[in-house]
Amino acid sequence: MVRYVALLRGVNVGRDTKVAMADFKDVLAGLGHTDVRTHLNSGNAVFTAPEAPAEEIAAAIEDGLAAALGRTVPVMVRTADELRAIVENNPLEVRDPAKFAVAFLAEPPDHERLRALDPAEFAPEELGLGEKDLYFYFPNGLGRAKLPPILARRLGLQATVRNWNTVTRLLELAEG
Numbered sequence: 001m002v003r004y005v006a007l008l009r010g011v012n013v014g015r016d017t018k019v020a021m022a023d024f025k026d027v028l029a030g031l032g033h034t035d036v037r038t039h040l041n042s043g044n045a046v047f048t049a050p051e052a053p054a055e056e057i058a059a060a061i062e063d064g065l066a067a068a069l070g071r072t073v074p075v076m077v078r079t080a081d082e083l084r085a086i087v088e089n090n091p092l093e094v095r096d097p098a099k100f101a102v103a104f105l106a107e108p109p110d111h112e113r114l115r116a117l118d119p120a121e122f123a124p125e126e127l128g129l130g131e132k133d134l135y136f137y138f139p140n141g142l143g144r145a146k147l148p149p150i151l152a153r154r155l156g157l158q159a160t161v162r163n164w165n166t167v168t169r170l171l172e173l174a175e176g
Contacts, residue, residue: 008043
């Protein structure tokens with residue numbers, strides 16, 4: 001059995017994006033996952049399941065949410081070990097955990113394309129590259145950030161962003 005973290009993209013940020021965490025928990029339990037715990041109201045859960053590729057688990061959760069809610073909700077999944085590596089391999093300084101974030105991507109990004117970005121284009125924001133995740137520092141806050149829209153246009157990948165406080169708390173829940 002493996003401990004996993006599931007992150008929903010774009011939920012509870014507007015009127016048409018509501019997902020009750022109780023419903024999310026029920027979907028996970030209905031898939032046979034155990035020791036399910038949600039965190040905050042933004043689509044974060046940790047659970048235990050038989051070992052399987054993260055993409056398969058994410059697809060099953062997406063299908064379960066679609067059946068329960070009648071709409072598609074993108075899901076990113078990481079193992080507790082992968083989340084530990086994300087925290088330990090952070091290439092940037094965490095000056096303010098509320099302004100530091102990780103983008104969890106559905107698939108690995110094109111690192112050459114990312115390295116070709118001109119940092120002046122998004123300064124004073126900072127970008128760090130992970131294996132399947134991106135690290136951000138938003139000194140002016142995420143609400144006015146220039147970098148996410150630039151990356152969305154250039155990479156075209158599904159992603160969901162969590163601030164550092166949430167990332168480290170999810171790791172605690174996954175390992176605890």
